[in-house]
Structures are given as structure tokens and as C-alpha cells.
Amino acid sequence: MPALPPLPSLPRPPMLAELLPGSLRQRMTEQLSGLRIPAFTVPAPVAKLVSRLPQQPPTRLLTLALNLALDRILPRDTLAPLSGRHLQMRVLDAGLTLDFSLAEKGFHRFTSDQPQKPDLVISATTRDFIALALREEDPDTLFFSRRLRMEGDTDLGLLVKNTLDAVDWDALKTRLSGRRS
Structure with missing residues (x-):
């Protein structure tokens, strides 16, 4: 079967911030940069429903x-010890339990014929996972305040934490904003 020709690349739509005049964009950026995620938990009835869904x-x-x-930001060679390991992320207030693993082609949903205890379980609330992703909270702060829990292979837990700490988030933001201009 002959190879298909590559699809033409589509132009990138402008970002909302690019459509705003300079001074308004600057004021909005300043105001939004000071915002923090409010403390919240997913309501219990919602969590109960979500926990029953696939x-x-x-x-x-x-x-x-x-x-x-x-x-791009997670170095594959550093994460090599995670290969083939059963990892689990529990979003405590939402009733989510996400089982995944790292293979040669990347991360994928963990499946097994036999019930298996995860090698590493990372647990937190929805708000705390979002705060971690947005770098509003430090993993150490959440861990020592018992809002982030790791169970199982502590070496894997430290590897995950140290990998996230080693990411140069400011350089990444600069790189991403440079692509948009």
C-alpha cells in the first residue's frame, strides 16, 4: 500500500491574549498571575458517582x-526505572483511581490479568494535583503537610518527585511563549 502524502499544516489560531491591545493584555496578565487556586473539594455525591464510572x-x-x-520536559532516560512498573494515581476527593505504566512507546493504561498491588501509589485531592501541575505548591510542602501521600516503592516515589523538581518550568514557559509570538 503506498504511503499517504503528509497532511498540510494548518495555521495556528491566535491566542486570546494576542487579540487584546498591549496595555489591556499586560494588565490582565498581571492580575491573572496573582491568582491562586481556591481551596475546594469535589462534592461527595459527585465523587461517589465518579468512583462507579469506568x-x-x-x-x-x-x-x-x-x-x-x-x-519535552520529562526526560525518558531519568524515568527508565518506571518502565513496566504499576503506578497508581488516586484523586481522593473525586473517587478516581488511575492505573498506568511506562513502556518503550510511552505511558499507557496499566492492564493485568491478575489483580496486582501497585508498585507506587500517589494520592492527593483534585485541588492539590492541580496546584502541583501549575507549580503553585511544592511537592515537599504537600508531602510534609500530609496532603500528598506516596505508598509502595519509596525509591520510585523519590524518582517521580525529583524529576518534577528538576524540570525547569521557567525555561519551559519562556520556550512556549517564544513559539506563540
């Missing part, structure tokens, strides 16, 4: 996000 769709979203970051 966990595959949110797990696929997590692995997609991790694969987008892999090799």
Missing part, C-alpha cells in the same frame, strides 16, 4: 498528558 477515560487523558510531556 476509570479508563480519565486514565487515557492522564497518559496522553504524560506522553506530551515525555522527552
Whole structure:
């Protein structure tokens, strides 16, 4: 079967900030940069419902996000000890349990014929995971305040934490903003 020709690249739509006049954009950026995620928890009835739903769709979203970051901001060679290991992320207030693993082609949903205890379980609330992702909270602060828990292979937990700490988030922001200009 002959190879298909590459699809033409589409122009990138302008970002909302690019459509605003300079002074308004600057004021909005200044105001938004000071915002913090408010303290919240997912309501118990919602968590009860979510815990009964299939966990595959949110797990696929997590692995997609991790694969987008892999090799861009998460160095694959550093994460090599995670290969083939059963990792689990528990979003405590939302009733989510996401099982995943790292393979040669990237992160994927963990599946097994036999029930298996995860090698590493990372637990926190929705708010705390979002704060970690946005770098509003430091993993050490959350860990020592018992808002982030790691169970299982502590070496894997330290590897994950140290990898996240080693990411140069400011350089990444600069690189991403440079692409948009």
C-alpha cells in the first residue's frame, strides 16, 4: 500500500491574549498571575458517582498528558526505572483511581490479568494535583503537610518527585511563549 502524502499544516489560531491591545493584555496578565487556586473539594455525591464510572477515560487523558510531556520536559532516560512498573494515581476527593505504566512507546493504561498491588501509589485531592501541575505548591510542602501521600516503592516515589523538581518550568514557559509570538 503506498504511503499517504503528509497532511498540510494548518495555521495556528491566535491566542486570546494576542487579540487584546498591549496595555489591556499586560494588565490582565498581571492580575491573572496573582491568582491562586481556591481551596475546594469535589462534592461527595459527585465523587461517589465518579468512583462507579469506568476509570479508563480519565486514565487515557492522564497518559496522553504524560506522553506530551515525555522527552519535552520529562526526560525518558531519568524515568527508565518506571518502565513496566504499576503506578497508581488516586484523586481522593473525586473517587478516581488511575492505573498506568511506562513502556518503550510511552505511558499507557496499566492492564493485568491478575489483580496486582501497585508498585507506587500517589494520592492527593483534585485541588492539590492541580496546584502541583501549575507549580503553585511544592511537592515537599504537600508531602510534609500530609496532603500528598506516596505508598509502595519509596525509591520510585523519590524518582517521580525529583524529576518534577528538576524540570525547569521557567525555561519551559519562556520556550512556549517564544513559539506563540
